[in-house]
Amino acid sequence: MIEVCSLNDLPENEIVKKEIENHSIILIKKNEKIYAVENLCSHMSYPLDDGELEDFEIECLYHAARFDIRDGSAKCLPATEPIKTYETQIKNNKVFIEIT
Secondary structure, eight states, X not given: OEEEEEGGGSOBTOEEEEEXXXXXXEEEEETTEEEEEESOOTTTOOOSXXXXXXXXXXXXXXXXXXXXTTTOOEEXXXXXXXXXXXXXXXXXXXXXXXXX
């Protein structure tokens, strides 16, 4: 696993974009748990980091596709394919991510 930031660097319920080993990834802290998803809408390959977050869903700004940040599943059209999710861990107030 790769250390990506301090837990304190992630505001609650906000989208934070990180470039990690040539991957654009979104980190989201909700209820002291960290979710990590690829920063790429599966519909038209637009970035998701400028989208909106509502509960556990991120909405693409460009065509309103929505994805569950817990498992990457597409929640509405026009997206039909999931986005990639990444395993995360918190150790000693540091956030780690598994890039596979």
